[in-house]
Amino acid sequence: MLIVMKNDASPEQISAVEEEVKKLGFTPYAIPGSQRTAIGVLGNEKQVDSITIEGMPGVINVIHVSRPYKLVGREFRQTCTTVEIGGVKIGGGALAVMAGPCAVESREQIVSTAEFIASAGAAMLRGGAFKPRTSPYAFQGLCAEGVKLLAEARAASGLPFVTEVIDEKSLEVCAEEADMLQIGARNMQNFSLLKMVGQSGKPVLLKRGMSATVKDLLMSAEYIMSEGNEKIVLCERGIRTFSDASRNTLDLCAIPYIKAESHLPVIVDPSHAMGVRDKIAPVALAAVASGADGLMIEVHPNPRAALSDGPQSLDFDSFAQTMKQVAAVAAAVGKTMA
């Protein structure tokens, strides 16, 4: 940690800061410059809680040199983590595609989708049973019944499935049946829920919040991992910006950045980012080329009749075609299909 003093900070102010650092159990290390003094803090194994220092007279800035996250960081573990979900490995050089409808609507819908996407090369099934919707008047999902249907679709297709949990009750239902638990973007900083999925020991798909920095995302992953659960896959799904090009702005610069900062695998959801069906394939391909370990794509047998997110769902034909392009780009960047 580095404490930067104002250029007119008095010797007394500098001394006071040095005393405070000692009180915290660390060694201050004054660095007199020609314009101002800075004070280095040595001996800190973990991040110093700087709040007692930030507001002190004469202090202009406190700079944390260490990262706030530990377990999820690349400095903690050099090698890339691979997460296994019902036989599917994410993170080990293969590209894993999860696909399926936004919401489970019926046995017919979810089973036919699972069978089709399996035939087209998908590695996992996705489908929402407990739906967080911005409007209280919108379809909220089939709940427990939806989870049962997902299990039936798994049996029919052989694909493991991921489904979203939104609270303690849905977690209880899903933890029994699901292969992987999804934390949605709106719950990325629902720390109670993060602790609970951490304790569940189940593989977790953690989506980046719409206004979360990569640092925020990694801190949320740290919550899960600090409960002893290392089976975490991160997911970039678009951030909120002023841009009118898409529903959310897909932040693909985040992929190489996450790869440098963390050992956890990361996938991309182009459907929620783009928001309109006919422009999803190009961004899906871009995600693969950027180094993502997988994709999550919304597919529906009849998007026009979907109960949620219809406009951004691919139909079977478009999905099959997109998968061919995905495989070609994956090969071009040295990846096989999971």
Next chain:
Amino acid sequence: MLIVMKNDASPEQISAVEEEVKKLGFTPYAIPGSQRTAIGVLGNEKQVDSITIEGMPGVINVIHVSRPYKLVGREFRQTCTTVEIGGVKIGGGALAVMAGPCAVESREQIVSTAEFIASAGAAMLRGGAFKPRTSPYAFQGLCAEGVKLLAEARAASGLPFVTEVIDEKSLEVCAEEADMLQIGARNMQNFSLLKMVGQSGKPVLLKRGMSATVKDLLMSAEYIMSEGNEKIVLCERGIRTFSDASRNTLDLCAIPYIKAESHLPVIVDPSHAMGVRDKIAPVALAAVASGADGLMIEVHPNPRAALSDGPQSLDFDSFAQTMKQVAAVAAAVGKTMA
């Protein structure tokens, strides 16, 4: 609702859209323009779910003319709603200041703060017992013990208190004692929690999420109100932008906009927006001048020793001084102090 067709949409595509509108139970109303056709949808008492239409061939845009929120909207109720919390009225022409520490730390700390802010003119006490922290290693609050201490501080000072709930368990504890339940910015779209505080019947302080539009905020309020709970106070606390001027960018343009769209009262939290102590007063005054119904300000007997948010907490002297300025600006815009 208005459906805009591409300028080269075929008559067949236009007919198909008209048929779909009829299937949904509404009356289509074609408006041929010189460049393109648009199709109005009549007879809809509530918002049409447009997902079956958005992806149809020839459709370039679907425009919702009605607001997605109903109960919280100004068109539903013309008069401003006043929320009463333990004798304090928010929303009726008076300015209510809630103040207190980010986190309850000890009896001494919270009681002395409550007594001081009461003497300085605050109307309510705030204090966190269950703390949502971005780091799993940071202080997480005194939990149930903290709520008890808040009740003691209320007894000592006569001020009703608001405290944050983060899940079912904390809600159970707080619902019994607290005068008002706070939903934090990170939980603004935790719809499970919104339903629970709606059912509790307790007054709710709903903070705007960092990436929430005003429409999103009002939809979250709609969740609470659709459970039969009208005692909602909204809170602007800064949004996430690129600006380097403050921790979050306080969106004061939102105050007159919310006033025009909704009948609910709205307060402003300058402490979380600004993030540094010595610049909080100017933005607090700005919030009052913008028409807010109240303020929420962090105050701590010894900010340098605070266990969380110390750098943005005012000490007693600064708070007393700020309150004098707040009263002067409130008077200038025709408000009295609650």
Next chain:
Amino acid sequence: MLIVMKNDASPEQISAVEEEVKKLGFTPYAIPGSQRTAIGVLGNEKQVDSITIEGMPGVINVIHVSRPYKLVGREFRQTCTTVEIGGVKIGGGALAVMAGPCAVESREQIVSTAEFIASAGAAMLRGGAFKPRTSPYAFQGLCAEGVKLLAEARAASGLPFVTEVIDEKSLEVCAEEADMLQIGARNMQNFSLLKMVGQSGKPVLLKRGMSATVKDLLMSAEYIMSEGNEKIVLCERGIRTFSDASRNTLDLCAIPYIKAESHLPVIVDPSHAMGVRDKIAPVALAAVASGADGLMIEVHPNPRAALSDGPQSLDFDSFAQTMKQVAAVAAAVGKTMA
């Protein structure tokens, strides 16, 4: 155009709006709904200037159905435009890579770079002679001397070159020698300059501003094209957001969106978006996969000694390696190298 009235708009207010529409020379077309009235405007060949209507009593919203841009729009021209620059075609199915240093520094530097990138497969040379720098104390470029050196590098390598113009004087110098004129992000809405490059008749590379929507970008292109110059290549180079993953957030969702809205070719600059050398290749590949018609990459013989943008410049080896990957991804999406 559609004018939406408040749900309590009076018949007199509705009539007044209809009269105003007639005064503007158009035909009003009232659409009574169950909640409110909307008024369609027919007969407008071009966009109606709605300012006289927007503030009228009873009006809640004015919605423009037509796009504000005409010449650059896909509805004006269905087929994709190809721009030819000194023999290189951009936009016709081939992928064109422009490369070179941020700033021209010396004959040795620019000639050796041009020769190397040509050997590695680049189609064009880039280099700044007139540099817009955020600090008045930073290196401002070699100016006219730099343009001469670019011409020498062109002679040595056979590559046409693009260089930035920042005002009338630099335009005069560059228009004589350069194959293509670049408008930088900070000048995207310098409308005087846009008109001047439009009148020059030279191919123009128009970079998207950091806070420009795609609509803004296309309106700036409309400025150039309305002066009779159709040789426009758009360039996505990152927008300003809160994200900490990169210097700017590359908006690759904009590529398919631009392709749908406009017939103009579009390239991507991953160097300015990412800002750090070792993460540029992944985003460059992502840009190719997203459907871009080309790339602009900063290359320097010795990035550590570069006078500007050193940290984001590739050295020769990294560039050669990146070009191999670029060619592989281009082939995977059906493109050849220009």
Next chain:
Amino acid sequence: MLIVMKNDASPEQISAVEEEVKKLGFTPYAIPGSQRTAIGVLGNEKQVDSITIEGMPGVINVIHVSRPYKLVGREFRQTCTTVEIGGVKIGGGALAVMAGPCAVESREQIVSTAEFIASAGAAMLRGGAFKPRTSPYAFQGLCAEGVKLLAEARAASGLPFVTEVIDEKSLEVCAEEADMLQIGARNMQNFSLLKMVGQSGKPVLLKRGMSATVKDLLMSAEYIMSEGNEKIVLCERGIRTFSDASRNTLDLCAIPYIKAESHLPVIVDPSHAMGVRDKIAPVALAAVASGADGLMIEVHPNPRAALSDGPQSLDFDSFAQTMKQVAAVAAAVGKTMA
């Protein structure tokens, strides 16, 4: 400057960085920590150009401790600067209101406006003669004729005027007649233009760009001041964010931040931020309460007939009423009207 090394940086890498610092003429100062080494750079009177260091092996981060701006900074000059424009002082404890139409349209329009606003307490007249418009088809201003009319309005009302310059030609015309030159938000980083207004010696109103940080704004002011012109007034006018509450998001947190960082006066333009007439007064009052030195408000005799920005212009009555409220809030924060 502080150079942070990776936690596994080798002694050789650390030595190489120290050598590079010496080569640049400074003294390296290694600070060994328990996790990693940092290297302080001493003896730099001005900001070190760190580009040769940022990409070196083992370097994870370079932190600039000094501000990049000098002349405009509070550390350069402790006392607040007052700018005098035709007898009006901005920055010295009084609140100066500039008002007038977006564009000068006719003698009648501008003279009547000037006379009215003078009677209502405005200190300066504003009006655009050279208009930067996003569409090439929109009204571009009366140009030189408009400047003449502004001079007539000045003669009639006694108010000095400010008008926007957009290029060399408009600057020549305006520099002769105008009391103050405005640099619009879109030209904030048109460095050629900044140098020219710096050389003109005229008072300059510098508007913050839509995606400019405060640091960017101050660097643009540094361009003007480094040409020897200290008569600079900054202007906050809203930044681009995702918020749907207003056309741009007014960043009032920036006012106390600018006051802390710079000695230059700063005013606020609520009209361009809010974008709609009936919500401008509350944000104008908020700006005054936040500590701004003035306001810039759009006023038009007949907003519905305005050739540009009609929807956000106040009519005479609303302006007069707003001025009364402004004076009340100004008094509440200890300011008089200029």
